[in-house]
Amino acid sequence: MSGKSHQDRATCLREADNAYDEAKKGALANNAGTDLQKNATARCEAQPQADRADCIQRIPGAGTTEGSVKGGGLIRETETRLP
Known part of the structure; x- marks a missing residue:
């Protein structure tokens, strides 16, 4: 409502209503920290198994x-010293 979103x-109001409906259904999660951790871990899956x-x-x-x-x-x- 403050005009900061550059939307009419x-x-x-339509976006806010849609977000509210999704939140009531439990479909609008705010687990940013969890998602960031999962994304970072998923990027490691692209590395060779040894790394x-x-x-x-x-x-x-x-x-x-x-x-x-x-x-x-x-x-x-990180530095890994081999025996």
């Missing part, structure tokens, strides 16, 4: 991190 009033455990370990921040999202991406690195 009718569209804004997946290290990939999953880096998700919560293990190892070192360089770069920035604004700069084009983050590089996360």
